[in-house]
Amino acid sequence: MHEPPRYPYLHVDVPERRxxxxxxxxxxxxxxxxxxxxxxxxxxxxREGTITLVAYFPEDAEAKRVARAMKRRFxxxxxxxxxxxxRDAWREHFKPARLGPRLVIRPSWETxxxxxxxxxxxxxxxxAFGSGTHESTRLVLRELDRRIRGGERxxxxxCGSGILSVAALLLGASRARAVDVDPxxxxxxxDNARLNGVASRLDASTTDVARLRGHHDVVVANIEARxxxxxxxxxxxxxxxxxxLVLSGILRGQEQEVRAAYPDLRLRLVPAEGEWVALxxxx
Numbered sequence: 001m002h003e004p005p006r007y008p009y010l011h012v013d014v015p016e017r018r019x020x021x022x023x024x025x026x027x028x029x030x031x032x033x034x035x036x037x038x039x040x041x042x043x044x045x046x047r048e049g050t051i052t053l054v055a056y057f058p059e060d061a062e063a064k065r066v067a068r069a070m071k072r073r074f075x076x077x078x079x080x081x082x083x084x085x086x087r088d089a090w091r092e093h094f095k096p097a098r099l100g101p102r103l104v105i106r107p108s109w110e111t112x113x114x115x116x117x118x119x120x121x122x123x124x125x126x127x128a129f130g131s132g133t134h135e136s137t138r139l140v141l142r143e144l145d146r147r148i149r150g151g152e153r154x155x156x157x158x159c160g161s162g163i164l165s166v167a168a169l170l171l172g173a174s175r176a177r178a179v180d181v182d183p184x185x186x187x188x189x190x191d192n193a194r195l196n197g198v199a200s201r202l203d204a205s206t207t208d209v210a211r212l213r214g215h216h217d218v219v220v221a222n223i224e225a226r227x228x229x230x231x232x233x234x235x236x237x238x239x240x241x242x243x244x245l246v247l248s249g250i251l252r253g254q255e256q257e258v259r260a261a262y263p264d265l266r267l268r269l270v271p272a273e274g275e276w277v278a279l280x281x282x283x
Contacts, residue, residue: 009054010031011077013075014050029066031066032057032058033055096112102118105120106123107122123166123195135273136248136278137164139246140220143269144220148168152218153174154176154177156179156220159186160188162193169202170198173218209234215241216243217243217244225258228247236262236283245279247262247278251275252277258279
């Protein structure tokens with residue numbers, strides 16, 4: 001009999017203020033996936049004020065090497081997931097939810113009772129970030145529910161699962177363009193567009209946002225502050241006159257830094273949920 005596969009995951013416990021810095025370091029050291037666990041997630045760190053970074057490394061030796069390096073500064077350990085049942089275990093926690101006056105989100109294996117006027121978004125995250133359960137994603141979805149009225153051209157920067165692009169199209173946008181540096185995210189985005197019957201109106205690619213042309217009525221970017229700041233010029237350039245830009249993935253305390261990177265836009269709203277905030281800007 002063959003032994004089941006073992007997947008190594010490096011767990012690093014870091015202070016909240018160091019989480020972004022250490023997460024970037026783990027990516028640089030070869031992590032192929034990264035999860036943040038805080039007080040709002042199902043698996044919570046044991047110590048208050050701490051974030052657990054869970055990094056996937058394809059090779060056991062590599063995970064152990066990085067663990068040794070991290071232990072010089074933070075508690076770190078390698079844990080293993082045995083077998084493949086874990087791939088579907090998260091499904092039991094992903095349930096239908098209403099995110100706005102019109103927008104209802106559901107995974108493909110769940111059914112919902114629709115009310116008149118409801119827009120039901122069916123989403124399967126796959127290997128890409130974006131199920132609608134994270135606060136930063138919900139903040140943007142609520143803004144799309146409020147602002148999409150029909151015919152808008154939408155740009156989704158760092159699309160992940162494509163949840164924002166697909167939601168905008170279901171709410172009435174005419175066209176959406178989704179970009180991400182991860183080819184897997186593009187495939188998941190296309191799958192979710194097909195699942196919701198909007199694939200013909202969605203263009204998804206790994207094109208660098210700085211190389212895009214044209215203007216969009218609504219631009220959304222749910223990434224994180226350390227990416228939103230250097231991309232500010234490229235993102236802002238794609239916003240049409242009078243258009244709305246929604247930035248998310250911003251922790252409380254980072255909003256001023258991000259806001260300062262977009263000086264040519266007017267701040268209209270700063271919605272917040274938990275430790276996360278979004279900036280709603282207008283040209």
